[in-house]
Amino acid sequence: MATLRDDLKSLIGARSANPLAEKLGITTVGQLLRHYPRRYSDRGALTEIAGLEQGEHVTVMAQVVNANVRSMRNRRGSILEVTITDGSKQLRCAFFNRAKWHAERLRPGKTGLFAGKVSEYRRTLQLAHPEYELLDEMGASAVDEFVSEIIPVYPATEGMQSWVIARCVRQVLDLVEIEDDPMPPELLAAHGLASLDSALRMIHRPPDFDSLDVARRRLKWDEAMAIQLIFAERRKSAVSRPAPACPPVAGGLLDAFDARLPFTLTDGQREVGEDIAADIAQPHPMNRLLQGEVGSGKTVVALRAMLQVIDAGKQAAMLAPTEVLAAQHARSLRELLGDLGCAGELGAAEHATRVALLTGSMTAKQRKQALLDAASGAAGIIVGTHALIQDTVSFADLGLAVVDEQHRFGVEQRDALRSRGAEDTSPHVLVMTATPIPRTVAMTVYGDLEISALRELPAGRSPITTSVVPAAEKPAWLERAWQRIAEEVGKGHQAYVVCPRIGDEPPANNGEGRPAISVLDMAAELAHGPLSELRVGVLHGRLPADEKDALMRGFAAGKVDVLVATTVIEVGVNVPNATVMVIMDAERFGLSQLHQLRGRVGRGDVPGLCLLVTDALDGTVARERLAAVESTLDGFELSRKDLELRREGDILGAAQSGKRSGLKLLSLLRDEDMIADAREAALGIVADDPALGNHLGLAHLVTDLVDPDRAEFLEKS
Numbered sequence: 001m002a003t004l005r006d007d008l009k010s011l012i013g014a015r016s017a018n019p020l021a022e023k024l025g026i027t028t029v030g031q032l033l034r035h036y037p038r039r040y041s042d043r044g045a046l047t048e049i050a051g052l053e054q055g056e057h058v059t060v061m062a063q064v065v066n067a068n069v070r071s072m073r074n075r076r077g078s079i080l081e082v083t084i085t086d087g088s089k090q091l092r093c094a095f096f097n098r099a100k101w102h103a104e105r106l107r108p109g110k111t112g113l114f115a116g117k118v119s120e121y122r123r124t125l126q127l128a129h130p131e132y133e134l135l136d137e138m139g140a141s142a143v144d145e146f147v148s149e150i151i152p153v154y155p156a157t158e159g160m161q162s163w164v165i166a167r168c169v170r171q172v173l174d175l176v177e178i179e180d181d182p183m184p185p186e187l188l189a190a191h192g193l194a195s196l197d198s199a200l201r202m203i204h205r206p207p208d209f210d211s212l213d214v215a216r217r218r219l220k221w222d223e224a225m226a227i228q229l230i231f232a233e234r235r236k237s238a239v240s241r242p243a244p245a246c247p248p249v250a251g252g253l254l255d256a257f258d259a260r261l262p263f264t265l266t267d268g269q270r271e272v273g274e275d276i277a278a279d280i281a282q283p284h285p286m287n288r289l290l291q292g293e294v295g296s297g298k299t300v301v302a303l304r305a306m307l308q309v310i311d312a313g314k315q316a317a318m319l320a321p322t323e324v325l326a327a328q329h330a331r332s333l334r335e336l337l338g339d340l341g342c343a344g345e346l347g348a349a350e351h352a353t354r355v356a357l358l359t360g361s362m363t364a365k366q367r368k369q370a371l372l373d374a375a376s377g378a379a380g381i382i383v384g385t386h387a388l389i390q391d392t393v394s395f396a397d398l399g400l401a402v403v404d405e406q407h408r409f410g411v412e413q414r415d416a417l418r419s420r421g422a423e424d425t426s427p428h429v430l431v432m433t434a435t436p437i438p439r440t441v442a443m444t445v446y447g448d449l450e451i452s453a454l455r456e457l458p459a460g461r462s463p464i465t466t467s468v469v470p471a472a473e474k475p476a477w478l479e480r481a482w483q484r485i486a487e488e489v490g491k492g493h494q495a496y497v498v499c500p501r502i503g504d505e506p507p508a509n510n511g512e513g514r515p516a517i518s519v520l521d522m523a524a525e526l527a528h529g530p531l532s533e534l535r536v537g538v539l540h541g542r543l544p545a546d547e548k549d550a551l552m553r554g555f556a557a558g559k560v561d562v563l564v565a566t567t568v569i570e571v572g573v574n575v576p577n578a579t580v581m582v583i584m585d586a587e588r589f590g591l592s593q594l595h596q597l598r599g600r601v602g603r604g605d606v607p608g609l610c611l612l613v614t615d616a617l618d619g620t621v622a623r624e625r626l627a628a629v630e631s632t633l634d635g636f637e638l639s640r641k642d643l644e645l646r647r648e649g650d651i652l653g654a655a656q657s658g659k660r661s662g663l664k665l666l667s668l669l670r671d672e673d674m675i676a677d678a679r680e681a682a683l684g685i686v687a688d689d690p691a692l693g694n695h696l697g698l699a700h701l702v703t704d705l706v707d708p709d710r711a712e713f714l715e716k717s
């Protein structure tokens with residue numbers, strides 16, 4: 001009896017199997033049977049010649065209307081021109097080789113499948129030397145298939161046509177029966193799922209559209225389970241490690257800090273704070289993701305957790321994605337702590353601790369001191385970029401690692417952090433992000449983390465108004481934007497101008513219109529034009545770290561009026577006096593990124609204004625995306641919208657065309673409930689059988705559908 005892991009060659013012979021391996025990388029029964037049809041057509045609808053687009057690789061079913069051989073004027077030889085129709089529209093096919101031979105076969109009235117790449121010839125679409133298969137030349141079962149209602153159309157490639165794949169699938173389905181269903185029977189029963197054998201039969205040869213739904217539901221479950229099993233395993237292995245228990249200590253630093261906090265915590269900050277406090281009191285590592293809108297006050301939540309850890313005699317590390325942000329964090333933590341953070345200095349409070357900053361580009365002397373403070377335990381808090389988790393940094397006793405703006409950190413870095421605890425312990429990990437993530441994406445991308453969210457902003461926060469500036473249609477509006485900046489600066493405020501690229505790189509000539517507006521060009525243009533009266537600064541990622549830091553400090557101190565920058569300011573930069581942001585070529589940024597960016601203004605008591613400048617025209621998807629940013633300040637709603645407007649494949653990896661992806665059917669938008677169910681099921685299974693030793697089928701499912709590369713890709717996207 002054949003199984004999914006059997007080699008195709010021994011089953012259907014090398015002649016059929018070799019092309020599948022070469023063209024599609026398919027070598028096993030399972031890989032072929034999980035190469036699902038891309039769509040289905042009933043006979044009449046298969047072709048849709050009317051809907052063809054240039055550049056597509058298509059398979060159409062059509063009838064030959066006429067076929068003419070003529071000799072070519074400027075080349076020797078002859079060409080065969082064939083007109084085919086699907087009843088609605090005609091399409092020209094051209095054959096440059098063996099014209100006479102093809103003409104013999106392609107007689108008017110013949111019906112068949114034609115496949116090839118759609119090109120343009122004299123302003124009409126055509127198929128140049130398509131491959132084809134005529135109905136009356138096909139085998140008996142193939143004709144059956146055609147006479148049946150629903151025809152599977154497979155994702156084909158050059159040299160491997162849909163009908164060839166269909167033939168192989170038919171052959172295999174006739175030969176095998178899949179008896180070992182990887183999914184436990186209880187699960188099939190509980191969720192009313194079809195067996196794998198019947199689901200695979202139905203998806204390739206659906207008797208009707210209802211059974212297609214049944215098949216898809218089961219096969220999606222396989223995909224959802226494969227992903228969630230990986231995360232369940234990661235979670236299980238992460239929490240089963242020992243961690244330093246840090247129960248709260250009465251009368252310690254945290255209490256002293258709370259007593260002098262200049263504001264009351266929001267309900268969200270308090271609730272999340274309690275969850276975290278309970279987690280880090282445990283002798284197993286916390287792995288928690290804290291999502292919270294820009295400005296929702298994540299830093300205080302993190303700091304309070306760090307203080308609880310310091311009270312327990314351990315250290316806390318805070319990782320930021322950029323040096324600018326690390327330096328800013330160190331500054332604001334020191335500010336928040338006041339004399340609680342100046343241990344070793346004159347006037348330090350009792351139990352005071354120290355905040356050390358460690359970045360890649362400090363002077364040797366500064367670096368040495370910071371390393372010493374980390375290793376001796378003199379610093380309770382060590383702030384830095386990912387340089388912190390390099391092996392050269394040793395901690396006296398690391399209890400908690402806070403990772404700010406997680407979307408810049410990969411899973412390896414998280415793992416590296418976990419190995420930095422003392423004596424085989426793993427520190428607790430708190431990951432923070434201001435990029436709101438829809439529930440399914442969170443379950444899929446951060447499936448191994450517990451998730452908390454801060455949904456409200458602290459009271460008294462000023463609203464941000466967002467407007468699209470269609471520069472191509474209304475150039476005067478752009479002039480007005482610069483005036484607005486001048487007015488705000490006149491009132492003593494500051495502004496950001498954000499551009500998609502730096503401008504010192506060689507211009508990318510990718511044939512996609514003009515290159516994006518650059519920071520360097522923009523700054524020069526503004527400084528000599530509309531903003532010539534103002535102090536204009538330039539900030540981007542390729543400046544030396546000390547220069548960046550000096551600039552940010554200068555901007556924070558009000559010594560620069562307008563900061564022209566790349567997205568280095570996207571995360572975490574906090575200058576409450578900045579009230580306007582103009583984003584150039586706004587359509588080139590992601591929705592969540594735009595949301596992040598605008599969160600840099602309106603942080604003080606003056607309302608913020610964000611202007612999205614674009615050349616995109618009304619009615620385009622680009623404008624629709626910008627309109628979405630304009631219409632809502634709710635980051636969660638935006639992230640969902642982003643998911644709708646972006647191809648989901650970008651997240652699930654199907655976009656990596658050419659590389660075989662096991663995740664073909666699952667949709668993060670539509671299958672939210674299923675993913676949640678699969679998550680629960682996976683957690684249950686892994687709790688009893690962590691290595692899946694009693695669920696070999698499921699273990700295979702994981703490796704077959706989500707290879708190790710893939711799992712990592714999911715984490716990073």
Ligand code: ADP
Nearest residue numbers: 263264265266293294295296297298299300458
């Ligand atoms: P984010 O979540 O974007 O990292 P921050 O932690 O930087 O936000 O907080 C933004 C600002 O709000 C900071 O200046 C912080 O001191 C202030 N803040 C935080 N919590 C509160 C609160 N409960 N009430 C008033 N202001 C707060």
Ligand code: MG
Nearest residue numbers: 298299404572
């Ligand atoms: Mg922050």
